[in-house]
Amino acid sequence: MRAWQGLLQGWLSARADGDWYARQCQDLAHATAGDRPLNLLFKAMGIAPRKLGKQDLALSEAEQRQARALQPGFDASRWSVDQAARVGLILAAAGNLPDGAAFAALLDELANQGDIQEQIALYQGFALYPQDPALLARAGEAVRSGIRPIFAAFALRNPWPQAMLPQAAWNQMAVKTFFLDLPLWPIQGLAERADQDLGEILCDLAAERAAAGRSLNLELWRLLALCPGERGHALLRQQYADTRPGTHEMYALQLAARESPHADVRALAPAGLPGIEFSDEWERLAQWRE
Structure with a gap:
């Protein structure tokens, strides 16, 4: 100190x-x-x-x-x-x-x-x-x-x-950004700390928002792509199929897939430009909200 x-x-x-x-x-x-x-x-x-x-x-x-x-x-x-x-x-x-x-x-x-x-x-x-x-x-x-x-x-x-x-508290913190309408990208250690339990929570959150007709923070797809599990992978695949090309949401889905450590998720999107800084791209996407 x-x-x-x-x-x-x-x-x-x-x-x-x-x-x-x-x-x-x-x-x-x-x-x-x-x-x-x-x-x-x-x-x-x-x-x-x-x-x-x-x-x-x-x-x-x-x-x-x-x-x-x-x-x-x-x-x-x-x-x-x-x-x-x-x-x-x-x-x-x-x-x-x-x-x-x-x-x-x-x-x-x-x-x-x-x-x-x-x-x-x-x-x-x-x-x-x-x-x-x-x-x-x-x-x-x-x-x-x-x-x-x-x-x-x-x-x-x-x-x-x-x-x-602790992991449960970290997961709670990450998910809470969506409820408080805060950007996710400034949270440090997303790739290192995201785990399977968080993926399940995110799938539940996406289902609840869809049932209520409420919009989703596009950064949810990023976090889910880091820890998808079988259920999360299926949700990402479905979202990718249902989203119009050229929209902000499609770009977010592609960005999330390219950043994912999981090959089956990365396969959802065409290869991106080499050397891309994912954090910079997510910051640019989220600026309109912050």
Whole structure:
């Protein structure tokens, strides 16, 4: 966490009042019980937007490389300056805690008492937090949240869920993007974590949406093609046969088939252009919704 604090200090000093931020971090790092550190943390987090501003963090390529050297998959492309500062303040307050359980307790206090913007920063911060099982209960609260920006702060562009969530919780998180009308592509580790149980859930979801006459997020076909099973393969085959050529849905089905690790699914679509970046293509398809 010290390494992250150093990076955050550099980023914020280049964009805002780094001296103010450094003083708050120092006060939190050296706070005693008599100083009521939780109160100090809430006060600093509360005034951070006024002191530092809410502009986009907008990391340079060099800054992004430094961050990914600490945590592969780190992505702060949607962070603002005040959000980065709030995460850094949490890390500063956690510096003297004895273990992961104490850190989890601190996050619980913040989640229970903080406003929605402070909670968003808290869950974005999982990208920087230790990959400690003590934090799984708090992560589970994010997965269960029906508040769209809180769920998105944890689930999207974050390497922590891929590394740490149990399979059932990860499956729940992936499926929930469809219910909250969020894009799937920013979830990290789709190909690595998708499993047969998820494929069955997706087939059920597709059947329910079809019976209700409701439209489907086209990214469902991508996720299903990664973990189809016999039932999923049959559904993809049927969808491919029923979809008009030249439509967005046909392109999504073809893209899903080409990305699939399963040869029988790949055979549904003609070969695509070599060197295609699937994540870029799915981002382009999903932009109209995000």
